[in-house]
Amino acid sequence: MPLELPEHFNLSLPRRWCLFDGPRVLLINDQLPTAEADDWPLANRQLVDQQGGHNLYSADLIGPAPVGEWTPLRAALTALPPEQTAGVARAAQLRQFQHTHRYCGHCASPLTQHAHDQGKRCPSCGQLYYPRLSPAMMVAVYRGEEILLARSPHFMPGVYSALAGFVEPGETLEECVHRETREEVGVEVRNLRYVRSQSWPFPHSLMLAFTAEYAGGDIRPQPGEIEDAGWYHIDALPLIPAQLSVAYHLIRHTVDWLRQGKPA
Numbered sequence: 515m516p517l518e519l520p521e522h523f524n525l526s527l528p529r530r531w532c533l534f535d536g537p538r539v540l541l542i543n544d545q546l547p548t549a550e551a552d553d554w555p556l557a558n559r560q561l562v563d564q565q566g567g568h569n570l571y572s573a574d575l576i577g578p579a580p581v582g583e584w585t586p587l588r589a590a591l592t593a594l595p596p597e598q599t600a601g602v603a604r605a606a607q608l609r610q611f612q613h614t615h616r617y618c619g620h621c622a623s624p625l626t627q628h629a630h631d632q633g634k635r636c637p638s639c640g641q642l643y644y645p646r647l648s649p650a651m652m653v654a655v656y657r658g659e660e661i662l663l664a665r666s667p668h669f670m671p672g673v674y675s676a677l678a679g680f681v682e683p684g685e686t687l688e689e690c691v692h693r694e695t696r697e698e699v700g701v702e703v704r705n706l707r708y709v710r711s712q713s714w715p716f717p718h719s720l721m722l723a724f725t726a727e728y729a730g731g732d733i734r735p736q737p738g739e740i741e742d743a744g745w746y747h748i749d750a751l752p753l754i755p756a757q758l759s760v761a762y763h764l765i766r767h768t769v770d771w772l773r774q775g776k777p778a
């Protein structure tokens with residue numbers, strides 16, 4: 515059953531296409547294709563979002579791309595204008611859900627698409643499926659005018675970031691912040707403040723960013739997880755992650771906030 519369109523969608527708007535080839539997205543001069551792709555041979559078309567006067571569709575291109583370059587999703591998100599990245603992240607996650615949820619995990623019957631939302635239902639046993647989201651927290655721990663930054667072994671050389679980790683079943687976000695901080699660097703924190711969030715389609719994270727005040731403990735990096743960690747003065751930060759990431763915005767926010775004397 516095809517998905518019904520939300521009432522606010524205006525189908526007469528021009529189309530913007532998020533075309534996939536496995537984990538890669540087609541870009542033409544660092545932009546998503548627009549009218550040029552309207553007549554290309556496409557499969558699995560799905561209306562994803564409305565953005566900047568365009569309807570964003572995702573689809574699989576059949577055959578070779580007439581123009582443009584297949585670009586890994588992460589590089590595409592970096593290259594695209596910031597106002598387009600959320601739509602592409604949504605397209606990638608919905609596509610992932612469609613590909614991994616064709617059959618019921620209980621009884622193996624083919625699933626049917628809900629008409630009113632992104633969910634699917636098993637017509638045999640009634641089991642419901644929804645696109646998966648994995649909440650994860652990120653925390654900038656501060657002490658005076660210093661921030662605790664750490665690097666994991668898979669980071670680019672020289673890059674340090676805020677602490678991060680996935681929320682476990684049965685755990686609140688606040689409990690996760692305390693646990694991950696304790697596990698990764700052996701430090702206790704207090705006065706948690708929520709800052710912002712970001713959808714991160716690798717493959718389906720929802721990152722929630724906090725600041726937290728240092729409350730005690732000496733830094734002890736967790737073997738295998740944290741290669742190095744330390745306190746950095748806000749005027750002498752090491753390399754931090756790229757501007758696309760929530761980590762960049764959390765660290766910049768924390769620096770500005772500490773510099774201004776932590777206004778409420």
Ligand SMILES: [Zn+2]
Pocket residue numbers: 618619620621622623636637638639640641
């Ligand atoms: Zn079933």
